[in-house]
Ligand SMILES: NC(=O)c1ccc[n+]([C@@H]2O[C@H](COP(=O)([O-])OP(=O)(O)OC[C@H]3O[C@@H](n4cnc5c(N)ncnc54)[C@H](OP(=O)(O)O)[C@@H]3O)[C@@H](O)[C@H]2O)c1
């Protein structure tokens with residue numbers, strides 16, 4: 182990608198989109214195209230066509246989606262399926278219609294079967310039933326990666342698909358009902374310490390295992406793929422290491438300095454028992470993560486906590502959002 186190329190970052194205000202924007206700017210790309218969802222609702226087919234006709238980007242990074250944790254996915258099942266299908270169908274189709282040279286589609290590790298062999302290889306896709314709680318979202322993401330594959334087969338489009346593991350970092354969602362586990366526990370432990378609460382509630386049994394990648398590492402991986410990868414098959418992006426939710430809670434409890442008790446609400450779903458990605462394909466392409474989990478959690482907590490103290494950043498960044 183030439184530094185002068187017109188690059189559209191869809192979802193630039195999100196956790197991933199903003200990390201992509203930071204990385205592109207740090208790398209010297211200066212012809213970047215962005216729109217908020219208020220300026221351009223990507224579910225609106227005519228509006229997306231008009232946008233592409235006006236802006237004619239050379240490259241597209243598709244990081245716009247309806248995203249949330251296990252309870253949000255299981256609550257807003259129709260919205261997670263419909264919104265994500267509409268967003269990706271419109272952006273991928275208009276990217277073809279307007280001659281975009283390369284598009285990166287972001288899926289998720291939840292596309293794989295609930296009980297896939299671990300670590301999960303890309304070829305395990307569709308080899309078994311999905312996890313119920315996020316099946317709508319997973320089906321949308323599978324449709325997105327298949328649509329990229331189909332445009333490549335039929336029209337020769339260079340549309341590639343990355344499957345990131347669970348992510349965290351600046352700009353994460355801290356709403357306790359819709360967020361993912363890591364930001365949720367960071368907020369819960371922080372507020373419990375601030376309010377001197379006796380105990381913190383963890384959802385589920387604490388036994389599921391999860392892999393976590395800092396979003397700045399993901400952004401580097403995405404740009405690496407934009408430069409070095411031109412194949413149809415999706416590529417897993419992760420650390421190749423996981424831990425139990427219980428151990429994650431212990432780590433976040435230690436980082437936040439909370440000293441109270443923990444209890445488990447087993448009425449909440451555990452979801453997939455484990456979804457550790459096989460990251461050998463990405464390693465073969467010459468990329469490896471660099472931000473360790475403890476280091477990443479400490480840096481996110483410190484920066485978010487400082488922002489909250491100085492009342493900076495959008496409410497989304499604030500622990501008390
Ligand atoms: N977070 C994770 O753990 C994780 C893991 C694997 C994969 N991913 C993937 O990474 C991508 C980004 O996730 P994220 O965590 O960055 O999510 P996020 O923080 O919620 O950001 C999502 C972005 O999508 C935009 N958006 C949503 N609906 C839209 C619409 N109708 N029209 C236009 N824009 C819309 C939002 O724009 P506004 O801010 O302007 O409203 C927002 O900036 C998604 O494809 C997700 O599936 C995320």
Ligand SMILES: C[C@@H]1O[C@H](OP(=O)(O)OP(=O)(O)OC[C@H]2O[C@@H](n3cnc4c(=O)[nH]c(N)nc43)[C@H](O)[C@@H]2O)[C@@H](O)[C@H](O)[C@@H]1O
Pocket residue numbers: 249250251252254289290291314315318346347348359360361362363365366382383384385386389391426449450451452453
């Ligand atoms: C990457 C994302 O993975 C998501 O699955 P998934 O990791 O289970 O989503 P999370 O919401 O991160 O939950 C991971 C695990 O953490 C447990 N957990 C414990 N305490 C909490 C809490 O306070 N909040 C949350 N949110 N979880 C909590 C939760 O029950 C589950 O077993 C998919 O739903 C998305 O679609 C996406 O694919």
